[in-house]
Amino acid sequence: MTELSGGPSLPQKRRLVTAIPGPKSQELLARKSAVVASGVGSVMPVFAARAGGGVIEDVDGNSLIDFGSGIAVTSVGSSAEAVVRRASAQLADFTHTCFMVTPYEGYVAVCEELAKLTPGDHAKKSALFNSGAEAVENAVKIARAYTKRQAVVVFDHGYHGRTNLTMALTAKNMPYKHSFGPFAPEIYRVPVAYPYRWLTGAENCAQEAADQVIDMISKQVGAENVAAIVIEPVLGEGGFIEPAKGFLPKIVEFANNNGIVFVADEIQSGFCRTGQWFACEDEGIVPDLITTAKGIAGGLPLAAVTGRADIMDAAHSGGLGGTYGGNPVACAAALGSIETMRELDLNARARRIEEVMKGRLGSMQEKYEIIGDVRGRGAMIAIELVQSGSKDPNPDATSALAKACHAAGLVVLTCGTYGNVLRFLPPLVIGEDLLNEGLDLLEEAFARL
C-alpha cells in the first residue's frame, strides 16, 4: 500500500512538539468552555489547524495519526484533491439557490451516482438532505407514506441520530436520550444477532435472534402494522457489531413477505468503509431504502435516502426537502469523493487495512486477555474490552487506553452500549506506515496499562 497524501502539502508523519493539549489548544479550550454549550463534547482536547491523508495537525504544530476520520466521514482524507477542486469551483459559481426553488445539475448527478452504486438493478430514486439523522427521519416518512402504516421496528444497540424521531430509534440512553424525552411513538425495539454476547453461543445466534425478532413483530406489533424495519448492516455506535451471518437475510425475507419496507442505515458503514460500496452487499442484501451520509461527501454535510422508485415516489410533491438539502457545494464534494473512491479503488484499500489491523489486533488479543473480541470489516474495526477471565464489559480500561493513545498522538474513538469498545476508522487513504505506527502506539498503551 503506497502512501497517499489526500491533501497536497501535509507531511504524512506523526510529530509531537508539545504535550497534548499544547498551549494554543488550551487557550482555545478555555474560550470554548465559555461560549460553547457543554452538551457538545469533544473526544480530543486539541484544536485542528489542517488535516489530510492520515493525519490531523493541531494549532500547536502537533501532527496526530487519525484513526477516527471525523467519525467515519473523511474516508478519502480531509482535503482530497478532487473534493477540494470540485467544491471550490462550485463555491465560485454559486453557493446556494435551494434545489426546491431553482434546481441545479450537481444534485441530479449525485442521485444518478447513488442509483448506480447502491445494491440492486431496479429503478431507483433519491432525495438529498444535510445529516444522517435527517436521512433516517425521511426514510421513515417515505416508508409510512408508501405502506400507510405507522410502526417502525429497530434493534438493540442501534444508533440512528439525535433528533426526536431518531433518538426514539436509537437504543442507548446515555448520552443520546437521557433527559430529552418524551420520544416519538410507534417505535418497537427487537434483539439483534450479536454473536459475541449471544447467551446460547455464536453458532445459534442468527437463527435464534431472527426467530425472536419475527415472533415479537408478529405477536406484539402485528406485521401488518409495520411500515419499516430499520437496521445498520454493521451496527456502529452500538459497538461495531456484525450481525451473525444469516440474520439479515432472514429479516429481509420476513419484511418482503409482509409488505414491510426494509431500510439499511449505511450512514456509517457505507461508501467503501467496509471494503464494499455498502456493507449490505456482504450478504447480497438489496434494501428497499438505504440511508447514506458521512463518507459520501468527503467532509461536507450531505445525506441521502435512495430506494425503489415506487417507494420513493410515495411522498407527495413538496412533502420532502429542506432549505439546504443537497447543497450544491456538498454535491460537488460528493462527486469528488466518489471520483476519488473509484480512482484509488478505496474498497481494496479498506480490505487491506482490515488485513493489517486484524493481524496486529489478533496478536494483541493473544497477549492481553482483556481483549474479548476483535471484529469488523474493512476500515471499520473494533476491539471489545472485558474484565480478565470473563465477558463483563471493561469501560475503564477502554477509556484509559483511549486517553493513552490520545496523549501519544493517535486519534481513536470509543463506542458500544457498555462503553467498552475501541473503534478504528482510519481514512482509507492512510499510508501503511502510519497505520502500523498507530497500532504500535496502541500496543504500547496496552503494555503500560
Ligand SMILES: Cc1ncc(COP(=O)(O)O)c(C=O)c1O
Ligand atoms: C448508523 C448511523 N445512523 C445515523 C447517524 C446520524 O448521522 P448524523 O450525525 O449525520 O445525524 C449516524 C451517526 O453517527 C450513524 O452512525
